[in-house]
Amino acid sequence: xxxxxxxxxxxxxxxxxxxxxxxxxxxxxxxxxxxxxxxxxxxxxxxxxxxxxxxxxxxxxxxxxxxxxxxxxxxxxxxxxxxxxxxxxxxxxxxxxxxxxxxxxxxxxxxxxxxxxxxxxxxxxxxxxxxxxxxxxxxxxxxxxxxxxxxxxxxxxxxxxxxxxxxxxxxxxxxxxxxxxxxxxxxxxxxxxxxxxxxxxxxxxxxxxxxxxxxxxxxxxxxxxxxxxxxxxxxxxxxxxxxxxxxxxxxxxxxxxxxxxxxxxxxxxxxxxxxxxxxxxxxxxxxxxxxxxxxxxxxxxxxxxxxxxxxxxxxxxxxxxxxxxxxxxxxxxxxxxx
Amino acid sequence: xxxxxxxxxxxxxxxxxxxxxxxxxxxxxxxxxxxxxxxxxxxxxxxxxxxxxxxxxxxxxxxxxxxxxxxxxxxxxxxxxxxxxxxxxxxxxxxxxxxxxxxxxxxxxxxxxxxxxxxxxxxxxxxxxxxxxxxxxxxxxxxxxxxxxxxxxxxxxxxxxxxxxxxxxxxxxxxxxxxxxxxxxxxxxxxxxxxxxxxxxxxxxxxxxxxxxxxxxxxxxxxxxxxxxxxxxxxxxxxxxxxxxxxxxxxxxxxxxxxxxxxxxxxxxxxxxxxxxxxxxxxxxxxxxxxxxxxxxxxxxxxxxxxxxxxxxxxxxxxxxxxxxxxxxxxxxxxxxx
Numbered sequence: 001x002x003x004x005x006x007x008x009x010x011x012x013x014x015x016x017x018x019x020x021x022x023x024x025x026x027x028x029x030x031x032x033x034x035x036x037x038x039x040x041x042x043x044x045x046x047x048x049x050x051x052x053x054x055x056x057x058x059x060x061x062x063x064x065x066x067x068x069x070x071x072x073x074x075x076x077x078x079x080x081x082x083x084x085x086x087x088x089x090x091x092x093x094x095x096x097x098x099x100x101x102x103x104x105x106x107x108x109x110x111x112x113x114x115x116x117x118x119x120x121x122x123x124x125x126x127x128x129x130x131x132x133x134x135x136x137x138x139x140x141x142x143x144x145x146x147x148x149x150x151x152x153x154x155x156x157x158x159x160x161x162x163x164x165x166x167x168x169x170x171x172x173x174x175x176x177x178x179x180x181x182x183x184x185x186x187x188x189x190x191x192x193x194x195x196x197x198x199x200x201x202x203x204x205x206x207x208x209x210x211x212x213x214x215x216x217x218x219x220x221x222x223x224x225x226x227x228x229x230x231x232x233x234x235x236x237x238x239x240x241x242x243x244x245x246x247x248x249x250x251x252x253x254x255x256x257x258x259x260x261x262x263x264x265x266x267x268x269x270x271x272x273x274x275x276x277x278x279x280x281x282x283x284x285x286x287x288x289x290x291x292x293x294x295x296x297x298x299x300x301x302x303x304x305x306x307x308x309x310x311x312x313x314x315x316x317x318x319x320x321x322x323x324x325x326x327x328x329x330x331x332x333x334x335x336x337x338x
Numbered sequence: 339x340x341x342x343x344x345x346x347x348x349x350x351x352x353x354x355x356x357x358x359x360x361x362x363x364x365x366x367x368x369x370x371x372x373x374x375x376x377x378x379x380x381x382x383x384x385x386x387x388x389x390x391x392x393x394x395x396x397x398x399x400x401x402x403x404x405x406x407x408x409x410x411x412x413x414x415x416x417x418x419x420x421x422x423x424x425x426x427x428x429x430x431x432x433x434x435x436x437x438x439x440x441x442x443x444x445x446x447x448x449x450x451x452x453x454x455x456x457x458x459x460x461x462x463x464x465x466x467x468x469x470x471x472x473x474x475x476x477x478x479x480x481x482x483x484x485x486x487x488x489x490x491x492x493x494x495x496x497x498x499x500x501x502x503x504x505x506x507x508x509x510x511x512x513x514x515x516x517x518x519x520x521x522x523x524x525x526x527x528x529x530x531x532x533x534x535x536x537x538x539x540x541x542x543x544x545x546x547x548x549x550x551x552x553x554x555x556x557x558x559x560x561x562x563x564x565x566x567x568x569x570x571x572x573x574x575x576x577x578x579x580x581x582x583x584x585x586x587x588x589x590x591x592x593x594x595x596x597x598x599x600x601x602x603x604x605x606x607x608x609x610x611x612x613x614x615x616x617x618x619x620x621x622x623x624x625x626x627x628x629x630x631x632x633x634x635x636x637x638x639x640x641x642x643x644x645x646x647x648x649x650x651x652x653x654x655x656x657x658x659x660x661x662x663x664x665x666x667x668x669x670x671x672x673x674x675x676x
Contacts, residue, residue, distance in 0.1 A: 163560040165520055167520075178595060181598075182505075182551060187621045187622050188622065188624070190626065207562075207629070209562075209633070215518050215519060215520055217518060218520065219520075222547045222549065224547075224562070251525030251526070256521060259516065281525050284525050284526065286526070288545050293528065293545065293547060295525070297520075
């Protein structure tokens with residue numbers, strides 16, 4: 001049994017907490033939280049022990065009447081692995097985890113250098129085995145690695161290019177914009193997403209551009225990959241179908257936009273309408289000469305959830321890659337290719 | 339003096355009417371309009387004679403008390419050139435123009451085959467000379483031809499790729515969406531924009547993808563062009579600076595998004611905040627190996643206005659290309675490279 005603590009109960013922490021609780025080989029010890037808000041109350045209702053990072057937060061919890069189980073030190077003393085899901089405070093917390101001698105999983109908001117190892121389960125699970133610190137890459141990088149990894153394995157990418165249309169805000173981030181503008185972000189090219197993909201797929205040649213658009217639900221990538229092989233469109237689709245955590249959807253079946261992907265997740269009863277898969281529009285997969293084109297959707301809040309679970313197993317168990325991914329996928333309701 | 343009539347007083351027709359009125363070598367005879375709405379009243383206030391396409395419309399104008407000068411036949415009898423700015427009804431009207439023996443300029447919503455000639459002033463003005471029918475291409479195609487034309491002339495494009503993030507609706511189109519989704523449009527690739535560019539730049543190899551996003555002001559293209567020459571970024575910028583109707587803006591100078599480009603147009607007093615130029619973010623121009631990257635903004639309502647004016651001169655005068663473009667630009671307040 002792997003005892004797991006979560007540091008930070010925000011967008012990612014909440015999801016990883018539920019996913020950890022769903023694993024038979026893991027125990028969710030609890031999660032730290034900095035505000036005694038409605039999310040804290042829901043956590044308490046669900047039976048998730050909350051911990052506080054310091055005395056001020058403890059006092060705020062006391063005032064609000066939200067119960068907590070102890071402080072961060074107490075949480076750390078009871079876990080084997082801590083998942084840091086703070087808003088880019090991982091570098092600050094790493095020495096604390098180190099002092100307690102705990103293994104830690106960090107998120108993509110941190111620099112690669114914090115751990116020296118950036119993780120996407122289907123690319124480098126095995127290389128993470130036994131490591132003390134692992135960084136799960138960001139949502140966009142995870143989506144790119146899953147899909148480009150499948151295309152690269154199948155047909156050899158000589159050059160990849162991606163244009164990322166990024167959601168401007170998560171659904172609960174009411175004070176962010178824009179509301180009527182397209183924002184080149186950054187204006188200076190290329191964007192950081194290419195180098196971040198290379199922190200996982202080290203030999204991949206890739207250049208990325210990113211814009212921000214007024215939506216809340218998903219990112220949408222336009223991918224253009226030059227490949228050595230000359231696959232047919234059916235062969236590219238076949239490679240994506242055999243890759244884990246890639247979901248193919250059809251425009252003709254009603255998936256007209258990112259909105260229908262999220263609506264599908266609501267229909268099938270996914271928790272928080274989470275789409276854990278990299279979503280590729282099957283009818284967008286096109287081959288022109290030696291270039292493969294496709295649209296890729298990334299649910300920014302959810303896609304890294306399975307990677308965090310696998311990262312925990314990679315650093316704290318002997319479970320091999322395929323078995324871990326299969327188990328994770330089964331517990332989260334993700335179709336796993338046979 | 340070239341007598342000009344406008345068929346359809348909508349997004350494009352209104353702008354071309356004002357631009358025609360601003361030319362010393364043209365006379366705006368009038369414009370047809372199908373609804374006696376506030377736009378019709380403003381036209382009357384501005385002294386633009388309105389014409390009605392049929393008896394029902396005439397009756398509606400009578401009921402609303404909006405004066406008109408006659409019907410389409412009367413308008414056509416008084417013009418040398420008619421600019422068709424109807425919502426893709428050009429094929430229906432062409433026989434009417436033909437019956438009256440009038441030259442006609444059509445818009446990019448029509449098929450290339452309607453005229454057999456697709457027009458972007460700086461690419462093929464001279465070839466349009468003496469033609470009876472010319473099609474001014476759509477806003478996106480115009481922007482792509484201006485910018486890719488400049489890059490191709492300078493450095494030889496072997497393969498261009500563009501991802502178009504399209505505005506979902508014009509500012510006055512209140513019943514269109516989406517409001518919180520990114521729409522691959524079309525899902526099946528490539529989009530029609532590539533072939534449309536090839537209707538002007540016949541030997542250019544180009545593949546395009548397009549998505550629709552919830553903004554009203556401008557389209558934003560992410561361009562990736564493989565070039566034979568190995569230009570520096572400064573050389574690419576130089577080529578764009580010497581091209582007509584391309585405006586370079588700097589993110590560092592406050593042009594953080596499409597919204598600031600429109601705000602700039604308001605500040606400088608452009609009519610209807612129109613941006614007639616193809617807008618390239620200077621700090622986005624990047625060369626990676628043999629590929630040139632940049633962001634291109636296209637004001638969908640305005641960019642084809644100067645092309646319509648030049649198309650009129652190309653079919654109905656002996657004015658050479660450079661002189662026509664220079665005159666058009668001077669009257670519209672567009673910087674023209676010397």
